[in-house]
Amino acid sequence: MIYEEKEKLNIEKIALSGQCFRIRRSAGDPSVWVIQAGSRVLTAHERAEEIVFDCSETEFSAFWRDYFDLGRDYSAIEKALDPADTFLAKAAEYSRGIRILRQDPWEMLITFIISQRKNIPAIASCVEKISSAFGTDAGDGLYAFPTAEQLVGAGDALKNCSLGYREPYVAAASLLVASGETDIYAWEKLPDDELTENLLSFSGVGVKVANCVKLFGYHRINAFPVDVWIKRIIDTKYGGSFPLERYDGFAGIIQQYMFFYGRSMHL
DNA sequence: CATCAGGTGAAGT
């Protein structure tokens, strides 16, 4: 068993923050969380002030501690905010416990190609469909996120997953990665600008999706995805321009706070 | 039934 304070790691907030579509409450017990990453599954019990993971210290240290980015001090982010920025102060406080997960680049690439012009439940539904249809059985009715090879093998069946016009994008990316023509894992060591350029070369990946893949799949925490919510916040709260340069080096964390808080207020 | 949802790519200025 591993215990973490919710002030430091809040699974519910992360599940609602839009960075991850494979964290769900258990159907039988709403205090139980089922967390999936690639082919891994972790269950957790939520208590008033803490979260308890069903996991040994060895297993937690081997994967999940880094996955939840527990090596970073997020309280330092809050201290670095502009004291005059009351919106950001409220957003950061409201978002306390959110972390930028270290998710898999392939899973993020496909997930965010799917995400365009879809709402969060629809994205989660599509991810669930392709996983259960083509991913490896992980037991208990759960399935791993499908590999590129598995999606290539899906063939026309990929058209039955509500992907709509995004289906050819997913199929093309799968072919590039499965064939070995594109090695997205080798991109881990590229500088930000080259990584961006490479991601944009995928059909169906524009600036916004590339930034999401950078932030959530490659842990480039300076990436700052601008979607309709962030744009709305910048327009209404910042008169159309946000002082990104002030938060150079961790702008992505600021983006998550703004998104999570702004969305909760239905701006 | 029209509109919208965490955009993108192609076509048109």
Added chain:
DNA sequence: ACTTCACCTGAT
């Protein structure tokens, strides 16, 4: 270079 528009699909 910047602006406009169509686009699968499920939900409201």
